[in-house]
Amino acid sequence: MSATKPTIVHVITNFAGVGGAEMMLARLIEQTESQYQHVVIALMKSSSIYQTTLQRCQAHYALGWNGINTLPVTLKLRQLLKQWAPHAVQCWMYHANVLTSLSLLGLKQAPNFFWGIHHSLASTKEESLSTKTALILSRYLSSQPTGIVYCAHSSQIQHQTYGLNNPQSVVIPNGVFLQQFQPNLELHQPITIGFAGRYHTAKGYPYLFETMSLLKDHPIRFKIAGGGASLEHPEVKALFEQYQLESEKVQLLDQISDMPAFYQSIDAFLMTSITEGFPNVLVEAMASGLPCISTDVGDAKFIVDDFGWIVPPRDSKALAQAILNYVQLSSNEKINMKQLVRQRVETNFSIDHVSQQYMQMWSQNA
Incomplete structure (x- = not known):
């Protein structure tokens, strides 16, 4: 020894x-x-x-x-x-x-x-x-x-x-290791919102799908990653069909191995959990320069601070409105938010x- x-x-x-x-x-x-x-x-x-x-x-x-x-x-x-x-x-x-x-x-x-x-x-x-x-x-x-x-x-x-x-x-x-997550200062067309979480009660999938359905008429694309996030999963398929979603606007990616690349491919991050402790995914997303729209669970409010949107859990209308609040920002405001959320992680996480x-x-x- x-x-x-x-x-x-x-x-x-x-x-x-x-x-x-x-x-x-x-x-x-x-x-x-x-x-x-x-x-x-x-x-x-x-x-x-x-x-x-x-x-x-x-x-x-x-x-x-x-x-x-x-x-x-x-x-x-x-x-x-x-x-x-x-x-x-x-x-x-x-x-x-x-x-x-x-x-x-x-x-x-x-x-x-x-x-x-x-x-x-x-x-x-x-x-x-x-x-x-x-x-x-x-x-x-x-x-x-x-x-x-x-x-x-x-x-x-x-x-x-x-x-x-x-x-x-x-x-x-x-x-997090900051070097593993780098902000992408380009914005996607259409605006792309990402979600990452396995299919589990805690992750609030029903509220995720209801939120996406409320925004069907807006030029917004969603990317959903996580084990079970696939039409091969019967409950996910049922939600997809219940809300009559379109695969062009809602991409179900299932489990993915390259999370930094996933974060690079979206503009903002959505978390719909109904319970969490310390949601690492918010820190990773913010390290990648992504403003976050999250439910008020665990330490989400502490992590996001004033650099995103926190809404009550199980409130799809509030989640949808927060996403619209982000979408309606100017391009300069969106890019400025990318820099601010990265700085928040550099300082604290x-x-x-x-x-x-x-x-x-x-x-x-x-």
Whole structure:
């Protein structure tokens, strides 16, 4: 083990999907590898999606947790934390928070460790039994970690109201590599509005389709990206037919791999979600110079600030009117907005700015 750089151990529930927490962990490791050596412990499994990230690490583990084997996995986690004796432990998501807390109980030289919460409590009834159990345990264990990192102000308020109490609670937003997203200062004809989100209740697809139907008579084109955004999906096909939309004006792109190119192909970004925590997609869109029209969910209002339009969730008429407000701007006003939203991200949501906040927290509490 190298003694030249302090070690940070990251414990994450699952390092296999493309959720906000996983993406943020990957970016944070890449950004801070010159200052720290990183060890990743995935309670469940790791994916080849993060092969490059794992190669940057001093070591990585996947413990195969499935719920039934909670005790042996917790003991293995305890063993690994004792073995590495890290400078600090950063947890990512509920189950990682809880199992790390349990694994450190009674340890004489326990490292400072920080919970990471990347979730909204807007719809707890829809959570799985496993998540509900983790939440209940979180309420009892929340005073144990050195601090709690929330990715969204709205999430911090929700969880503290729920009963998570820790005097060292901070909000550190997710960040992006600015060089991956570049503004396109040209405007498209017709004006093109983009949406990106998988087909899921939280993303508000019915309101998206109703909004597009309200604007059928306007010279506006929509590009819809995300897993399930296809006429092969029966519910999407039903919505498309219900509102009598035209494929020339509404392009369903399904899952796409090149999001920066997608952002380059549109003029403004639309988010119709009915619940969110910290919507990364808004930051990516704004980094790409796109004004955003979004529902008032999670930290959307904080992200967009005064550089876009925020409307109530489930209000298609308000969404349609906000889109028209954008469309009716002059070309110069639209281009000026592109520059302003990019500056907003450069100032607040760059990975450099965000990683500095993590490193300051790790060092101050060492």
